[in-house]
Structure formats: structure tokens, C-alpha cells
């Protein structure tokens with residue numbers, strides 16, 4: 001290799017199939033502010049500009065949660081994104097929600113991509129073989145660069161079984177040292193870049209335990225890292241979500257070591273001139289869905305977002321619709337991180353699918369007070385576990401119909417202090433009628449008389465908007481950190 005050289009690494013993570021400009025939340029002083037951001041044509045424009053500036057000393061990686069999250073993606077099982085992604089000049093990816101279509105469909109999508117899907121931690125259950133390559137080697141700017149992928153490891157642990165049919169997922173910690181060894185001793189790489197979808201806390205822990213990774217591109221937990229985190233000699237970045245940001249890391253490399261770096265979290269701003277070729281691809285992909293998606297189904301006076309961990313306006317809207325549709329006393333949904341905000345004004349079909357792209361059926365269950373506390377404790381541990389590897393959730397379980405006072409810092413099983421239903425304490429032995437969406441809302445092990453209804457959540461949301469016009473949503477203090 002050249003004695004001293006440079007490389008610019010660009011990161012895309014958790015873009016969740018946001019094809020085009022959409023609203024994004026930014027904290028501004030004491031409140032949330034909203035402005036449009038993102039879209040692949042603007043992403044392409046930024047990447048093209050960096051390539052021109054850096055004379056192709058550029059590596060561009062995608063950490064996954066790419067093929068799922070919006071209606072056009074869902075309706076085509078990710079296929080609508082393929083021509084767009086193939087136009088971006090990506091070098092490799094790893095995955096998470098891509099598995100929602102089932103492993104076989106995802107493998108088809110991977111075959112259509114012009115870059116590899118990497119994962120050291122996915123195994124065929126029967127054969128113990130790995131269905132995806134573990135690494136690839138790229139020669140860029142006089143450097144041999146080893147790319148290693150670690151996919152999301154919770155797919156077979158907390159998500160619907162169809163997502164992981166025939167597969168098992170590990171943390172990747174056991175596998176990583178031997179892959180690093182192969183890359184250094186057999187492939188003679190100068191630099192190793194890890195493309196991870198474990199989550200930021202998990203990646204920081206892993207990089208403290210395994211040496212030899214130069215750059216860790218971290219995904220899954222939607223962190224906007226305005227500056228990199230350094231773990232030992234590993235530079236770790238993560239770059240928001242919804243394709244509203246790109247991470248840029250300019251590395252100076254000497255004798256196989258990163259000797260200097262600069263970083264920028266680039267906002268994919270509305271005023272960036274879209275790349276015309278990718279813009280055409282985006283218009284073409286969206287055209288079959290445009291009319292339906294732009295249909296106005298209501299109006300909101302509250303800005304609906306999903307950006308805080310304990311309770312959000314967007315999920316309270318969803319939970320209110322669940323309560324009204326079923327007449328239940330409580331409602332539960334998973335604390336998903338994806339979902340672009342909806343600003344005051346018209347609400348469209350597109351907005352509703354961004355909230356809950358799977359459009360699952362509504363279910364009901366009768367659940368005891370004791371089970372509710374157990375379910376909340378389990379969820380709080382998965383969200384706030386001291387051991388990062390035990391963090392397997394998104395945000396705190398979205399809930400409505402009670403007020404829980406919690407001690408986040410407590411050990412597992414000891415966080416829920418008191419739960420009130422109205423003015424009365426939750427009763428352990430009493431069955432409460434609850435409504436929910438997906439097994440991540442209320443897992444199968446909880447409750448009795450579990451029923452799946454014919455109505456799906458998008459219809460319930462539309463019905464709720466029709467009745468409550470304009471929509472106004474308030475936070476209820478469902479979880480109070482004490």
C-alpha cells in the first residue's frame with residue numbers, strides 16, 4: 001500500500017425505505033422543530049459531490065433497515081428500491097427489517113443488488129452454514145479494505161417467527177476475531193470497516209471486547225452522532241435515520257493505521273439539488289402508489305412524532321384508535337423507532353403507513369395486573385439493560401390506560417414502582433381487557449382469550465381521524481421516570 005493515503009467513508013443507516021423528502025424532527029432549544037429532509041436523489045447528489053471532491057477515494061456503506069418501512073416498499077417486498085439502491089454505488093450492506101418479508105424473499109432482493117449483503121452472525125439452523133458472505137474486500141484509493149457485516153441479532157428473539165424462518169442469529173462476538181484474522185493474515189487488508197446493525201450501545205461494548213476494527217459503522221438505534229465515539233482504536237459513527245442524514249468520515253491512513261480523522265453528520269437538506277437520474281428512478285418507483293398515498297384522511301392540530309422514549313404523540317394516536325376500535329381498557333404497541341413525524345395539517349394515507357407499514361390486524365386479550373407488570377419489567381430491561389447486549393427493544397413499550405411510575409436505573413425486575421388505573425392501584429389478580437398490534441405489542445405468553453380481529457390498524461386510524469376532526473393528541477404521563 002501507499003505509505004500515506006486517505007479514504008472517505010460515507011454511512012447510510014436505518015433509511016427505512018424513505019424514497020423522497022419527508023418531515024424530520026430536530027430538537028431546537030426546548031422543543032421539537034420540523035423540516036423536510038432526505039430522499040435518495042438528494043443522498044445521491046451529496047455522494048456524487050463527495051466522489052468528485054475525493055477523486056473516488058470513497059467507500060459507501062449501508063447498515064440496513066433499508067428495504068422496509070414505507071408503503072411502496074411493503075407492497076413490492078422491497079423491490080421498488082432495488083434500481084435506486086443500485087444507482088448509488090454502494091459497496092456493501094447488512095440487514096434487519098429486510099427479514100420481515102421472510103428470509104427467502106430477502107435473498108431474492110440481495111441477488112438483485114449490485115453489492116453484497118454481509119453477515120457473520122446468521123446461520124442456517126439445519127446446516128449451520130452461513131447464507132450470506134461474512135466479508136468482502138475492496139480496493140479503493142490504493143488501499144485494501146476489508147468489509148465485515150453484523151446483522152441485527154434480535155430477529156429470532158423478539159420479532160415474529162416468520163422473519164427468521166430456518167435461520168438463527170448470534171451476536172457475532174465469537175465470530176469476529178477469526179474474521180479479522182483472515183482479513184489481516186490471508187487477505188492482507190490495510191483497513192477493516194465493520195458494518196453493524198447491533199445498535200450503538202452494543203457496538204461500543206463489542207468494540208471494547210474485540211480489537212482490530214478500524215471503523216465501526218453502527219446502525220439500528222437511530223443515534224445522530226454529531227461527533228464520532230472512540231472505543232480503543234476504533235472510530236464509531238451512527239447517522240440518524242430515514243435517510244435524513246449521511247455520516248462522513250475522512251480518514252488519514254499511514255502504515256495500516258488511522259492516524260487522523262474528521263467527521264461530519266450531513267443533513268440531507270431540502271435545498272440540495274436532487275440528482276436527476278436518481279430522481280427519475282424515485283418518481284418511477286412511487287408512481288403506482290402516488291394517488292393512494294396522497295389521499296387526505298384527516299387533519300391534526302398536534303405534531304405527531306415518535307422521538308422520545310417514554311411516551312409519544314404519534315403512538316398515543318395509534319393507541320387511542322386501538323381503544324376506540326375495540327372498547328378495551330388498555331392498549332399496547334411496540335416502541336418502534338421508525339416513522340417520520342406528521343406536522344399539523346392534513347394527514348395522508350402515506351403518513352399512516354409510515355407509522356405502521358406492516359398494517360397488522362388488531363388483536364385483543366385479557367391480561368392480569370401481575371402479567372402487565374411482568375411485561376413492563378421485561379420491556380424496561382430490554383430497553384435500558386445495564387448489559388448492552390441485553391438491550392433488545394426499541395423505545396419503551398407504547399401503552400395507554402394506566403400510569404406507571406418507574407425507576408429506570410434499577411436492576412432487572414425492580415423498575416416498576418406503582419401502576420395506577422385511574423385513581424386505583426393496578427390489581428394483580430384482575431383481568432384487564434387490552435387491545436394491541438403485533439406480537440411485539442403483547443407477546444403470546446401473556447393473557448387469556450386472545451383474539452385477532454378482522455379490522456387492521458390503518459382502517460382503525462382512518463376511522464379515528466374521521467371521528468376526531470381535527471385530531472388533538474395529548475401525552476398522558478403513562479410512564480413517569482421517578
Ligand SMILES: [Zn+2]
Pocket residue numbers: 065096097152197219220221
Ligand atoms: Zn433496526
